[in-house]
Amino acid sequence: MIEPALPPTRVLDLPGRGRVTARVVDGDAPVLLLHGWTLTADVNFCHLMPRLPGGLVAMDHHGHGRGPARTERFTIEGAADDHIALLDALGIDKVIVLGYSLGGPIGFDLARRYPERVAGLVLQATALRFDSWMDKLTRPLLRAVRPLTTLGLGRTAPLRFFGDTRNRSTETKLLWQWLRRELMLCHPRTMVDVMLAEYDFDFRPHAASLRDVPTVVVLTSKDSAVPPRDQRDMAEHLGAEVITIDEDHDVFLAAPKTYVAASLEAIARVTT
Numbered sequence: 001m002i003e004p005a006l007p008p009t010r011v012l013d014l015p016g017r018g019r020v021t022a023r024v025v026d027g028d029a030p031v032l033l034l035h036g037w038t039l040t041a042d043v044n045f046c047h048l049m050p051r052l053p054g055g056l057v058a059m060d061h062h063g064h065g066r067g068p069a070r071t072e073r074f075t076i077e078g079a080a081d082d083h084i085a086l087l088d089a090l091g092i093d094k095v096i097v098l099g100y101s102l103g104g105p106i107g108f109d110l111a112r113r114y115p116e117r118v119a120g121l122v123l124q125a126t127a128l129r130f131d132s133w134m135d136k137l138t139r140p141l142l143r144a145v146r147p148l149t150t151l152g153l154g155r156t157a158p159l160r161f162f163g164d165t166r167n168r169s170t171e172t173k174l175l176w177q178w179l180r181r182e183l184m185l186c187h188p189r190t191m192v193d194v195m196l197a198e199y200d201f202d203f204r205p206h207a208a209s210l211r212d213v214p215t216v217v218v219l220t221s222k223d224s225a226v227p228p229r230d231q232r233d234m235a236e237h238l239g240a241e242v243i244t245i246d247e248d249h250d251v252f253l254a255a256p257k258t259y260v261a262a263s264l265e266a267i268a269r270v271t272t
Helices: 041-045 076-090 103-113 133-151 157-168 170-174 176-183 188-200 204-210 228-238 256-271
Strands: 009-014 018-025 031-034 056-059 095-100 118-124 215-220 241-245
Touching: 009 076, 018 076, 031 041, 031 076, 031 103, 041 056, 041 176, 056 076, 076 103, 095 103, 095 256, 103 118, 103 204, 118 228, 118 256, 133 188, 157 170, 157 176, 170 176, 204 228, 215 228, 215 256, 228 241, 241 256
Parallel strands: 031 056, 031 095, 095 118, 118 215, 215 241
Antiparallel strands: 009 018, 018 056
16 A cells, blocks of 8 residues: 655644644744645645645644544534644644645634734635535535434545545545545544534634734635635635635645645745
8 A cells, every 4th residue: 555755643642632643843834734624634735744844733633533532522613722732732832824624714713712823824725604505505414414424324425525536636546545544534423513513613703813914825716615706705804815726625636736836835925
């Protein structure tokens, strides 16, 4: 099985959160990597991690992969607190926060409640609010099927989503056995709870509070999951710079060179 060359891991005990596994690279400008829905940090950032010379911190969210195994239901605020607890355990005072999709809301909440810990924001394929017509249709359906997730129904949903990516990307095809293992780590109950938490999330009333934070939006102009207009609206509310890439929501696997180049450019802009 081919696996990507990833940074070393550290196992830490977080008070009240249990034992977690995080990838940590020491550096002068560490980037806190916040991954997307149903993923692990390794999947979302496997091509980016080896290219971050300023250091990095990456942990799976609550209910995902090797993240905190708290018994509470997933919340955006709880996930943000988990990552602050990780930074505390590592003795890291300030980071550049990079949030992809679900990582965006978590990054917003973290920056709003812990502004002293955030040196800059990089937001990718995300929005201030998830209320597209598809989101509105999906919300009642998820509430209805949530009880069925105790049976494990839906565990293969991430595999189906990225099946097309596998056919379009040589890198993804080579890593597929490893990716398949990683994509099966998220429990269906967490998948549903995360989506419902995102639907309840609305950062628009708080956007002005982040206008002094250096922020760059990496906008995926062909995104079928987060409408590009919502990404543009987010950038306008935040007064953020925008880097546009003509890719879909799976860009980090489907077009890794494009994704890495845009991410490094965004990090450089918020750093300077």
